[in-house]
Amino acid sequence: MEEDFEFGFTEDPKFSVERYEEMIRNHDQYFFDAQAFENIIDYYIEKNDPAKALQVVEYACNQHPFAAVFLIKQAQLLVVTNRVSEAFASLEKAALLEASDADIYIIRGNLYENMERYAEALENYEKALDLAEETDEILLHISYVYQNMGDYDTAITYLKLCLQQNMENQDALYELAFCYDVMDNQEESVQFYMQYIDSEPYSYAAWYNLGNAYTKLSLFEKAIDAYDYAILIKDSFASAYFNKGNALVNLEKYAEAIEVYRQTFEYEQPNADTYCAIGECYEKLEQMDDARAFYKKAVKMDSKLADGWFGIGVTLDFEERYFEALHFYKKALDLDIANADYWFAIADAEYKLGHLAEAEQAYEKVVELNPIDVDAWLDYSSILYEQSRLVDAVEVMAQAIKNNPDAAELYYRMVAYLFAAGDYKEALNHLEMALAADPEKHYILFDYLPQLQKNKVILDIINRYAK
Structure with a gap:
């Protein structure tokens, strides 16, 4: 008859692993207490070997059939190896043994979230909230579900709750920035990060997100100040250097931007x-x-x-x-x-x-x-005009005006083409429209057809609007 050896949690985790591997080699049967098994499972998880970790879980479940912890570990590993229905079954068994373990509902929530069954995901996360001691990660997951459902307002509410629980949750800070971005609500984003910084002045992520919000509001000087604080707190923060470089480019400070971009190479x-x-x-x-x-x-x-x-x-x-x-x-x-x-x-x-x-x-x-690129329309029609294709040039200008009814330069160019084509009545109609849109730009007409500067009818109409 084989003799059972018992190994307890007082053992060094490394020793537990060695004894376990010896047992497998010898086709033997040793007894390990629950803590020793957890150590062995965690060792294989850290080594990124889920197959071996699952094998250990099998032994643990046989030796400790009433310990829910191993069924929960089993479910986590089955999720990793994409065996979803088996993961659900392990969670069911775990819930029968210890229904108050928050991890059961977190993993189940994850599974439903990945399956896009959002109502069931939320139901499980809400249960986990009632049972868990630390809830910031659960709140973060709830916000992900609401983001996937397109409800960014509710997602923001949960992200703020998450940060109340754990002010250092970097993921929540970045997700919040993303939500404000999608909603195009940079003003509220700035307001939030400023308040956050009041209580957490050394959060480099908050300063960085504040810089990004200022950038989107085209407040580049303020953005640069915020990136500078982020860099001051974490001088290896390559993304902050890169975005500061972008802000300097927007201020046309190209030489300074080059220096800042080059600094990223020191850290990545x-x-x-x-x-x-x-x-x-x-x-x-x-x-x-x-x-x-x-x-x-x-x-x-x-x-x-x-x-x-x-x-x-x-x-x-x-x-x-x-x-x-x-x-x-x-x-x-x-x-x-x-x-x-x-x-x-x-x-x-x-x-x-x-x-x-x-x-x-x-x-x-x-x-x-x-179609709203006014310069492209002007250049396009110009090519046609140069080839004396006046009808085509007028047609292109008509399309341009249809797409850009407020662009005065298009009307002035149309006037030039119509005059060149001999359609004076239509030319004068368009001149009135051009002058109504922007009388200051009438020089465009003379740039294109200088001879019109001597045309009394045109000069009278221009003078009427200029006054």
């Missing part, structure tokens, strides 16, 4: 987005060699980064190397076919190369993708 591996951002700063400073060097680093690191390829094109375009620029614009476009800015750059480069048909097709695409 360089990444393509940061290289691309630095490239853009050099581009704005018209240091095209440096800009191109950083854009190249970006696409070398991430060949799918469309903005990196586009940036290389922009630097070549600046140097009037339009044919080469087109090659890179098209690489960017292959990665992001619906990007109106890319189409616009292609249209412009094709035009400069004298490829009018290709330019026209590209402009057509720009205004289709972004």
Whole structure:
């Protein structure tokens, strides 16, 4: 007859694991108390070996059939290995043994949440709230469920409750920022983080989120101050440096932005987005060699980064190397076919190369993708006007005005085309509309058709509005 050995919780956890592995090797039967089994299970969980952990749970359940803790561990491991129905069965058994264990309802809530059965998820989380000693993580999960249901107001309520329970719950701080973002309610976001900082002045995450809220409100100076506090508290906080760099770019402080972007490399591996951002700063400073060097680093690191390829094109375009620029614009476009800015750059480069048909097709695409781009409409119609296709130019302007009824420059351009086409009555109608929209911009008409400066009828109408 085999002899049973007993190992208790006084043993070193490592020793328990060694004895367990010895038992398996020897095909033997040792007895372990509940704590020793928990230590062995946790050891395999930490080693990311759920299969072995489940094997230990089987032994534990056999030796301690009335200990709910092992059925709960079993359910957690079955969830990890995607055996959902078995996980539910283990939780049912655990509930029969110890219905007051909050973990049963937390795991069950998780399962229902993943299955998008939100009412049942909430019901289980609410039960867990009544039973658990620490509830911040449960409140966080309830907020996730409400977010998934599209109820961001209620999600925010639970996130605030979560932070009342545990002011240091970073996930809740970030989720709160996300909810305010979705609701486009940055003012309330700022208000919350300011109040939060009053009681938790050393929360780098709160300062960081405050900076992000200010950025979305275009209050870039305030955003930079908030990022600076985040960095002061946690000087290795790479995201705060990156977002501070973005805020400096918005203030057109490109040289300062480059320095801040470079600081991220001290705390995390360089990444393509940061290289691309630095490239853009050099581009704005018209240091095209440096800009191109950083854009190249970006696409070398991430060949799918469309903005990196586009940036290389922009630097070549600046140097009037339009044919080469087109090659890179098209690489960017292959990665992001619906990007109106890319189409616009292609249209412009094709035009400069004298490829009018290709330019026209590209402009057509720009205004289709972004019909409120007034400059694109003007350039598109210009190509047609240059080819003496006046009817087409007038038609394009009519479409432009339909999409941008408040853009005075479109009316003035239409006046020029109508005069050129000899349709004086319609031209004067549009001149009245242009002057009603913005009398100051009447110079646009003369820029396009200087000879009209001598036309008394036009000058009389302009003078009437100018007064």
